[in-house]
Amino acid sequence: MQPYESHVERLIREAQERGEFDNLRGAGKPLDLGSVDDPDWWIKQKMRAEGLDGAGALPAVISLRREAAGFPESLRELRSEAGVRAVLVDYNDRVRFDRLVPRDLKTPPLVAPLVDIDAMVAQWREL
Template structure:
């Protein structure tokens, strides 16, 4: 292979790496690229999100994000220990739904509304899930407070 008269530093680094064999035996070498469905204009974004395991829930419209959150109830609440904490989460969700309904709709998008949830119904289902999971864990006891010695008694 005849080298050109001038070789940029990048081209030189690539040539030297090829000579050292650093590009040999790479995964997927000699195989065609799998581009999937290239008729979808956002195919590359979907592949990137899948490959990098990105979470785009923050980019969703608020009503869609609220609907997604409601779809996980009451299973997502099983980690909460008390009925008051479950009630607080559900009432906070309903408050966020009501606030979302007060926002003016985007004229470029169809208006989406997230439904409020029935707090008492979900509390009953949460109790059933907790009962099926087994006995509740004991509350951890607070450690005894240490007595501090005064500075003049330390000596």
């Protein structure tokens, strides 16, 4: 009596018989399983392989806090005070909008700071 072979098993067996799994990239090499201590190793590895930036996967409030931490150094390349003010006004507008988004009541609130535009412009001038 022959054992039961599912449709998928049959397709795999037939592909093996045709040699479609021969000479695959990475064949015979150990798998890179990343760090045992990092549960997200696989997604980080996939993002690196695909050339993706992880910043887009962060919650908006975390991205805003990172952006604020980069001020005023991130403004160094801007050549005009009007350009600096536009960037900072845009940042503050996004912070205010983020504060209006409903939050999960089970987690502690996390907010991004508003920036003092005049103080930041003064720091930009010093750069």
